[in-house]
Amino acid sequence: MRYWKRFEVVVQFRSRFRRGYGAAAFSVRFQLLFGFYLLLCLLKSGTINRLKQHLAGTHKGIKPCPTVPDEVANECKKALLKLQKVKTLQNATLEEMRAVASGNGMGNESGTSPSRPNSHPKARGPIDDYVSAQTSQATLNSKWKKEERKEVCQRIGRFFFSSGIPFNVANDSYYLPMFEGVANYGPSFVPPSMHELRTWILKDEVTNINKMLDGHKKSWKHYGCSIMSDSWTDGRSRCFINFLINSPANTFFLISIDASDSIKSGEMLELHLNKIIDEVREENVVQIITDNGSNFVNAGKRIMETRSHVYWTPCAAHCIDLLLEDIGKLTLHQETLKKAKEAMRFIYGHTWVLDLMRSFTNNHELLRPAVTRFATAYLTLQSIQKQKQALRSMFSSKAWNKSTWAKKHEGVKTRATILFDQNFWPYIAYCVKRVTPLVSVLREVDSEEKSCMGYMYDLMNRAKEKIAINCGSNQIKYGPIWKRIDDRWNNQLHSPLHAAGYYLNPRLRFDERFSNNYEIKQGLFQCMERMLGYEERFKVDVQLDSYGHLRGDFGSQLAMDSKKVRSPTDWWIRFGGSLGLGF
Known part of the structure; x- marks a missing residue:
């Protein structure tokens, strides 16, 4: 979930200059989820290409923007890459024209090149690589090509x-x-006609997509897969659900359906999910992943009742965001977040105040983008804490005291919070220490670099331990946070798949911190019982002894050294052959 709805580039031309001569000022701003605008940066002169270089962080003629979100930076990089490809194509065409204009490659009537007596290759110096011998002709060609x-x-x-x-x-x-x-x-070249587009071209493209799908289906059958649903609403308030299939072969977009009339009905969602399961084939499906809306929860639980081999799992990122929301409702957290939000609304809602803030923070932003709304709120608290001295200096400065904002109600209130509220700064430090470990978990599970299923159990345990340490191991302080973590974990997020993934992850299984408690073993056996018949379950149970005691290839030095650099899937593919697993 983004912390912003959209971003836009605002262009303002200065009246004393003509357009097109470097007289434009550019600024980038974001419309945030809670309504007001965040001004990201301001480029007082230059071109739109220079602004893209700034946002993309290319270090070409302008320093990178330190606060640009990754998604925006990636979009700018893609745009610059496309522009470079166009320029490369244009340059290649221009070089060809230069060669023709200078006589290179242009034969005489007999088909041979004209020769000069006593012709010898001309010695070339370093500058010859950069200077064309046909300067005037190239200039004419360039103008003609431009037109x-x-x-x-x-x-x-x-x-x-x-x-x-x-x-x-x-x-x-x-x-x-x-x-x-x-x-x-x-x-x-003759472009395709309407008839060609709707017949053989369309059919060929469908064939290519189906070939790609066949490759993914082989992976689904071999390794199993997860069905992921992603619901969204378009500009006409129509609700759509995208269904994607994830496996070791990567993620494949399967279908998007219009669920405007059925999104609120658990029965209709169950019908949609069952159709997808049948298309993928039930024996290939390990789990379906949805958000935590009551409609999806009801549909997922009913599917687990009717599909004996399939698990329903709520989205981990959504669960942790809800957990942060729960913590944010604690009295002290709620009061602190409210004050911080009011201060940020005032600072980022007025350009002059925002510029003054940036001058004191050396252009470090206070608003911190994160993957979800509540993670953004707590990361912003952390950023405010780091800029405590800068903010106090700002609201004590002559520039502030002389400004009109210093006399307005919003300014007076914000200044009082920053300078004179005795609880504001201690409360921020209190909240940040207790929540930062959970924000780190959220970053991990939202990352596309690795699957979080085999790490979720360990990540949550480490987060709880870190919170306790940050609270000085005082149960009175960390107890309320732990209670909300346990409530979400036990009643919503935790699945036997997490326990099985934890046990079968060699990086964690053979770590000295590994917790081989009853909950882990029970979760592993529940997965085996649900997904395997008795004979297969008996065979796997015996084979797990070889894994647990590091027998055969599992105990090799290569296996032990590579468990930290290979994904659990790749590790099992490499060393699971000794059990006859057939990878």
Whole structure:
């Protein structure tokens, strides 16, 4: 879940300059989930390309933006890469024209190149690589090519305008390859007709997608898979559910359905999920993952009753965000978050105040983006804590005291909170210490670098231990936090799959901190009982002895050394062959 709804680039032209001559000022701002705008950065002069370089962090002529979200930086990098590809294509065409204009590759009537007597290769120096011998001709060609490109772009634009095609279609990953293919083919290319598009081209593309799907199906059958659902609402308030299938072969987008009339009904959601399970085949499905809405919870539990081999698991990131919300309702946390939110609304809601704040914090932002709403709130508290001295200096400065904001109600209230509220700063430190470990867990489970199933149990245990340490091992202090963690873990988040994943993760199983308690063993055996028949369960139970006692390949030095660098799946593929697992 993003902390912002959308971002936009605001362009302002200065009246004393003409447009197009570096006179534009650019700023990037975000509309946050709670309504007001966050001004990310301001570029007082330059071009939109320079702003993209700034946000992408390329270090090309401008320093990187220290506060840009990763998603925005990645979008800017993609845009710059597309622009570079276009320039490369243009340069290649220009070089070819230069060669033709200078006579290289242009034969005489007999098909041979004209020769000069006593011709010898001209010695080249280092500067020759950068200076063309046909300067005047290249300049003429460049101007002609620029005009020609302008005409072509106008034709492409007319196609977009007449068909009502959204401009962002030009950002599609297949847009540039389409033109590259046409350019490589040459001027004799005949574009496909409507009939070709709706017949053999469409059929071929469907065939290619099905071939890709067949590769994923082999992985589903071999390793099992997880069905993930992602619900979202479009601009017309229609609700859609995307279904994706995750396996060691990566994630495959299967289908998106319009669930506007059924999203609130657990029975209808169960029907949708059952159709997906049947398409993937029940024997290949390990679990289905949904959010924690009551409709999805009811549908998931009913599926577990009717599908004996399938687990329903709530989204871990959503569960932890709800846990942070629970903690945020504690009196001290609620009061602190409220004061911090009011202060941030005032600072980020007024450009002059925001500029003053940045001048005192050396352009360090107070608002900290995170994967969910409540993680953002607590990370912002942490950032405020780090900038305590800067904020106190700001509201004590001459610049602040002389400003009109110092006399307004919002300014007076915010200044009083920062300078004179005796509880504000101690409460921030109190809240940050108790919640930061959970925010770290949220980052881990939301990461796409590795599956969290085999790590979830250990991550939650380590978070609880860290919270206790931060509270000085005083149960009175960490007890309320632990209670809310246990309530969410025991009643919602925890699944036997987490226990099985913990036990079968070699990185954790053979660590000195491994907890081989009854809860872990019970969860492992529950998974085996649900997913395997008796004969298979008996065989696996015996084979687990070899794993637990490091017999065969499991005990090799290579196995022990690689357990920390390989994923659990890759480790089992490599060393599980000694059990005849058939990977």
